[in-house]
Amino acid sequence: MDTVRITVKIKRFDPEADARPYWAEYPVEARPTDRVLDVLNHIKWEVDGSLSYRKSCAHGICGSDAMLIDGVNRLACKLLVRDVGEIIRVEPIRGLQVIKDLIVDMEPFFDSYKAVLPYFINDDPEPARERLQSPEDREIFDATTKCILCAACTTSCPVFWTNERYIGPAAIVNAHRFIFDSRDQGTAQRFAGALGEANGLWRCRTAYNCTEACPRDIPVTRAIQEVKREMLWRSA
Ligand code: SF4
Ligand code: F3S
Ligand code: FES
Numbered sequence: 001m002d003t004v005r006i007t008v009k010i011k012r013f014d015p016e017a018d019a020r021p022y023w024a025e026y027p028v029e030a031r032p033t034d035r036v037l038d039v040l041n042h043i044k045w046e047v048d049g050s051l052s053y054r055k056s057c058a059h060g061i062c063g064s065d066a067m068l069i070d071g072v073n074r075l076a077c078k079l080l081v082r083d084v085g086e087i088i089r090v091e092p093i094r095g096l097q098v099i100k101d102l103i104v105d106m107e108p109f110f111d112s113y114k115a116v117l118p119y120f121i122n123d124d125p126e127p128a129r130e131r132l133q134s135p136e137d138r139e140i141f142d143a144t145t146k147c148i149l150c151a152a153c154t155t156s157c158p159v160f161w162t163n164e165r166y167i168g169p170a171a172i173v174n175a176h177r178f179i180f181d182s183r184d185q186g187t188a189q190r191f192a193g194a195l196g197e198a199n200g201l202w203r204c205r206t207a208y209n210c211t212e213a214c215p216r217d218i219p220v221t222r223a224i225q226e227v228k229r230e231m232l233w234r235s236a
Contacts, residue, residue: 003029006081008039010051011091012101021098024048032082036090037065040076053102060215063150066093067102073152073213093155095164109151112167115194116175121186131183141180144173144223146216153210153220165199169210169220172201176223179230191231201228 006028013021026043037055044051056062058077065076068091070084081088096104122131147170154160154168175195178184195201201224210220 001031001033003031004081004086006030006039006085007087008043009087009089010040010043010101011089012051013098014050014100015098030081032080034081035077036069036074036079036081036084036088037076039081039088040090052100061148063148066150066152066155066215067091068093073156075150075152075215078215093151095155095157095161096151104155106151108164109154109168109170110149112154112171112194113149113174115167116171117186117190117193118171118174118178120178120181120184121189122183123185133182137182140182141177143218144177144180146218147173147177148216149174150215152213152215156209156213157204158207158209159203159205163199163203166203167194167197167200169204169224172204172224172227173218173220176227179227187230187234191234195227196231201231204228 008026008028009023010026011021012024026047028039028042028047030039030042037058040051040053053067054064055077056064060075060078066073067076069076069079070089073093090102092098092102092104096106096109099105149170151170153173154170157166157169160166160168172195175190179187179190204224206221208221214220
């Protein structure tokens, strides 16, 4: 397949060397069917080895290469060059501290995730066999099991941009996955903890950016609304 000439503009920053972020430009040849991740790999491997970004699976599963591409949070491994254009602008996701170039500090994001107790809680005696669940009950939280913790949602949220202590949509999605699991008993604990705190669930202002950003097509805002309703129902 023929290649096309494109220009990749990358917002780069090395806190140990640069006074401020700057745009670096890389004119490269690419096939229209290359993914943006392929182009970044080419730049790093063939042009400038100092470029830093995260990636692993290259197939939309690990969630490590979320970045702002032409102003939209995307996974670089899921976006084709032909769907962007001849100039591709790449920046780190917003709201988290830049460690270097496209790598941000994910610790606050994972702290929020851990704070919602994203695991199965049930203190009943262990059953002799598995804890059964009907297909209908499983369906209720099916969408939120698909989260890959890429942070595209949380870092597209205007509330998070202005308040980095807001727990964020990704954490709420992962709470949803267990709150609506008919076998789980940890909802009261989650609501009494991080979800119910000042920077918890109710900071969400229904901006919908998170839903638009999710590469797994999870209805993030709907999941947040369902968790809100559940909290209200339980406190009534
Ligand atoms: Fe990524 Fe979607 Fe999970 Fe948010 S809900 S972390 S955008 S997969
Ligand atoms: Fe933010 Fe999504 Fe709520 S963008 S305000 S978490 S609906
Ligand atoms: Fe794993 Fe893109 S590299 S999701």
